[in-house]
Amino acid sequence: MRFGANVRSSGRRARESGRGRPVGYELAFGTYEDALRMVGVVAEPRTAATAVSGSRIQLFAAMVRDGNRSYWDADFARQKWGGLLAPPALLMGWLTPPPWRPTQGPSANAPVTSLALRVPLPGTTFINVANDVEFLHPIVEGDLLTVVEELVSVSPEKQTRLGVGHFVETLQTYSRQRDVVVASCRNTLFRFTPGARPGEAS
Secondary structure: OOOOOEEEEOOEEOOEOOOOOEOOOOOOOOOHHHHHOOOOOEOOOEEOOOOOOHHHHHHHHHHOOOOOHHHHOHHHHHHHOOOOEOOHHHOHHHHOOOOOOOOOOOHHHOOOOOHHHHOOOOOOEEEEEEEEEEEOOOOEOOOOOEEEEEEEEEOOOEEOOOEEEEEEEEEEEEEEHHHEEEEEEEEEEEEEEEOOOOOOOO
């Protein structure tokens, strides 16, 4: 594995409830014009609730049956990377908050929503369509990650086989302790209403 290279993926569907909304998360609703006014907005930094953990690294590797020594052999990984290496596919997962925590008050249990879901648009659901990541440094066990998101663009209304909606592109910059930038991610999701025709998405 090398760093400075790009990792691309696509086609990840959001977990949804029966009403077509992500479980535990609320979408912002508005018009395309409302969304365009948000382009260029940079969200407040979000820091992971817990540090990168070896147990989560190995659980993920076990689920996908990846025997890479960097995920399993602590001595080897420490010498090569400085600790057990976080798989690239887990990057966004370290900053995904649980949908509920046992704290006091209803507002305390509301997860912090990704900037892309706070863009006011028509559309009752979304699907992740593209993900382009560049890793600048290895992410290892013990790192505490912080992400800053910027809204890069919102497309005009598009008709697809899924329905009518808008493509939303964000840039996420990940850093670890001491403000070392470790990765950047350009992510595109499609916000849409299933089965809708042009002009019927709202």
